[in-house]
Amino acid sequence: MLLTKASEYALLSLIYISQKETPQDVDTMAFELDIPKSFLAKILQTLAKDGLLKSFKGAKGGFTLIKEAHCYTIKEIINSAEKKDINVFECSGGTCPSNKEKYCSLLPILVNLQNRIDDFLESITLADIINNGKE
Template sequence: MLLTKASEYALLSLIAISQKETPQDVDTLSTQLGISKSFLAKILQSLAKEGVLRSFKGAHGGFLLTPEARKMTIKHIIECAEKRAMNVFECSPSPGHCPNNRAEFCKIWPFLNKLQTKIDDFLDTMTLNDIIKD
């Protein structure tokens, strides 16, 4: 599926973090956004590992956006949060990805592929900064 809770929570937390000048800790963000602390911590750690966030340890630790984060595409951020390529359906990149071995007679794959291309193109043009500004 295209967007999961991980994608949603990643974007919500990045917007919240972008509004602060000091590192934001998981406890505060979890409470502010109404997200499970453990789930949010995993998402933020993934984003830090991928260079979207900077992580700070210690009593005043937390997360800040990297200087490059605002220029990153939404597609890239979603893929960092999801830890996989963003696909509308499993088969959308190619009929060979069909989980049910129906590729040879599938009539909806061309539609799914066109949808995937349009979504990819759209999310490749939107940056985190575009969302933050709105």
């Protein structure tokens, strides 16, 4: 499983937005977070399209969270940013790409690993990251 800069930037931008009371514009966030503006805009639009952010147009436009920080799981944020489900290996979703399930003793172990990772990522919320070390 390789998480890309898109996941990192999605998490950083959601943390940033969660700490503000008004919609946050791409220009300000790109500058503050040191993220390329066009890349950040693309990520934020994907998050908005997937229902994780609300987008406002106009001079006072920008992005806000749709729900409370404790309602976002890290798994849903990463899945949205990466535009796919997170899989440790190609076959960890339970299907062997080479159609050799009958002969592969590794498949059940990889599926179990994937389930544990999914559970772990589902158990961590955006609020957990924001509050880390503050409790």
